[in-house]
Amino acid sequence: EVHYLTIEKVGNVPVTKGNFQSLPAHVQTWLAQMIQLCTPKAVYISDGSQEEATIVTKKLVDYGQLSPLTKYENCHICRTDPRDVARVESKTFIVTNDKHSSVPHSREGAKCVLGLWMSPQDISKELDTRFPGCMTGRTLMVIPFSMGPVGSPLSKIGVQVTDSYYVLLSMRVMTRVSPDIWRHLAHGEEFVRCLHSVGVPLPAAQPIVNNWPCNPEKTMIVHFPDPRKVMSFGSGYGGNSLLGKKCFALRIAGRIAKDEGWLAEHMLIMSITNPKGEEKFIAAAFPSACGKTNLAMLTPTIPGYTVRCVGDDIAWMRFDKKTGELRAINPEAGFFGVAPGTNMKTNPNAILTCLKNSIFTNVGETADGGFYWEGLEEETPAGTEVTSWTGEKYKLGEDKTKKSSHPNARFCCPARQCPIIHSRWEDPAGVPISAIIFGGRRPEGVPLVIEAFDWKHGVFLASQLKSESTAAAEFTGKQIMHDPFAMRPFVGYNFGHYIQHWLDFEKDPDNKLPKIFHVNWFRLDENNKFLWPGYGDNIRVLDWIIRRVNNEDVADVSPVGLLPKKGSINLDGLNVDWDKLISIPKDYWASDIDETLKWLDEQLGDDLPQDIRKEIQKQKDRLSQP
Ligand SMILES: O=C(O)CSc1cccnc1C(=O)O
Ligand SMILES: [Mn+2]
Secondary structure, three states, X not given: OOOOOOOOEEOOEEEEEOOHHHOOHHHHHHHHHHHHXXXXXXXXXXXXXXXXXXXXXXXXXXXXXXXXXXXXXXXXXXXXXXXXXXXOHHHEEEEOOOHHHHXXXXXXXXXXXXXXXXXXXXXXXXXXXXXXXXXOOOEEEEEEEEEOOOOOOOOEEEEEEEOOHHHHHHHHHHOEEOOHHHHOOOOOOOOEEEEEEOOOOOOOOOOOHHHOOOOHHHOEEEEEOOOXXXXXXXXXXXXXXXXXXXXXXXXXXXXXXXXXXXXXXXXXEEEXXXXXXXXXXXXXXXXXXXXXXXXXXOOOOOOOOEEEEEEOOOEEEEEOOOOOXXXXXXXXXEEEEEOOOOOOOOOHHHHHHOOEOOEEEXXXXXXXXXXXOOOOOOOOOOOOEEEOOOOOEEEOOOOOOOOOOOOOOEEEEEHHHOOOEOOOOOOOOOEEEEEEEEEOOOOOOOXXXXXXXOHHHHHHHHHOOEEEOOOOOOOOOOOEEEOHXXXXXXXOOOHHHHHHHHHHHHHOOOOOOOEEEEEOOOOEOOOOOEOOOOHHHHHHHHHHHHHHHOOOOOEEEEOOEEEEOOOOOOOOOOOOOHHHHHOOOHHHHHHHHHHHHHHHHHHHHHHOOHHHHHHHHHHHHHHHOO
């Protein structure tokens, strides 16, 4: 008697793993549409297991897209096609019927940088030249994932379809992938539909560089907030392809949060316990590559303080209906951090998190099977042979112009491995936020820390956030760029409506509104030297912030907000010029507030909330006082 293995099929496409028929009916319907559209050679339903990851990793090592970093346990390195190395804002679109649901009424002639809208009609024409048949010769993988602990009332579920094994492995680190997800969809519950393809049907029309299939000329990342859908084509990298991160957890979730009355923010979540044993949680928003991961995993330089990490990039926050507290979860399960600059001084906890089960992309590799990037000079013997992200071999110290890693090179590591991960980092109820911090790289004129006078003023401080540009964005060179709420590239709907959404939380008297602060670790003196040591010494500012949360009398009024009283921040052991660090050059601020109003008015037009215009006027009036 011969037992034929019954291969399940969807249409005429074999299902090589998992049981398609057992999936929730509405998921089957959507998947059948995706299979018909993308015409893969097979369907593979991921279960997120370690066994699966081991098999898929071996497949990628055999193919040559990953190679093991033999110095560590289960770590791998990947080099992309040099054309596919970062988020592509200029190809990232929001699609709604009404344009101004997605983008604000920018002033005539102003180039809107708060999102790109395309009409459903126009986007369909573009997508119709991309997705049909895009997975020919490839396997369509189905990834069921939860943003947030599976089953938490604060979590949301997505299903990602992709033809990239790299994405499957990375999503398993960055999100919770589990067959349990299907149970939570058993009654037709909503899920975010994420379709991703590297855009290289086989046989490939172009040579594939570094075994990294991609289609840069036709890359498009498209969001449909109303049906909670994302379609990403042509890029295999980071924010373009791990759709649970920026696309879902910020842009789509931001729209859901607007509809449901909560917040999806580009923020770290951490806790600080002071020498008295009092623990407070804070959330902090800094633009990309401005040090969120370093702050979230900070090693205090003064005794008696303990820092714990909940998350380093995204926070979902809602005011608890019973207690009025602002509760936050980190919807992610891993860290996808900027590698260059991370070392045992700037962020030892990040390094220690990466020593197993991690994927490194576009970093250098040492001859003895380790990772290397700029910033690890002290941890790596001079003369060590390194292979750069472009495949160039050289000896460290030989030639200062050689770069081992791309500036946006990333580590991708499980959050649970972080030595200081908080014991409540997966608490389904989230953690209570006492303070919200906004910050950026401001080399001139901006004091170390400012406390907002009140909620409206705090929302204004967030709206006027600016920062010297960095590697994560497409911009090059050192310019002071506006990045309101550190969300400029990530808001999924009209930014004016987003600011109003923040302002509206004040209307509910039960909401215990956290204090809002603005920090600047990056002020320079006249010799272009940093005035503040930063890194572990930032604990001194966090301590002041917490004492202000406890309403200690350690702040003075200034025209731009409340500033620390001289001597109220612990400077023991430091040699800082306090007056320079905290000064407010009136003429700098007078021109800064004018520039802020000009930019906000040009970008948002009549969508700029009146309360923000009023805050700007109040700041101008305060600055004009003698
Ligand atoms: O360039 C990419 O695709 C990565 S962008 C990124 C990744 C992790 C956390 N934050 C960011 C960001 O750009 O904010
Ligand atoms: Mn980020």
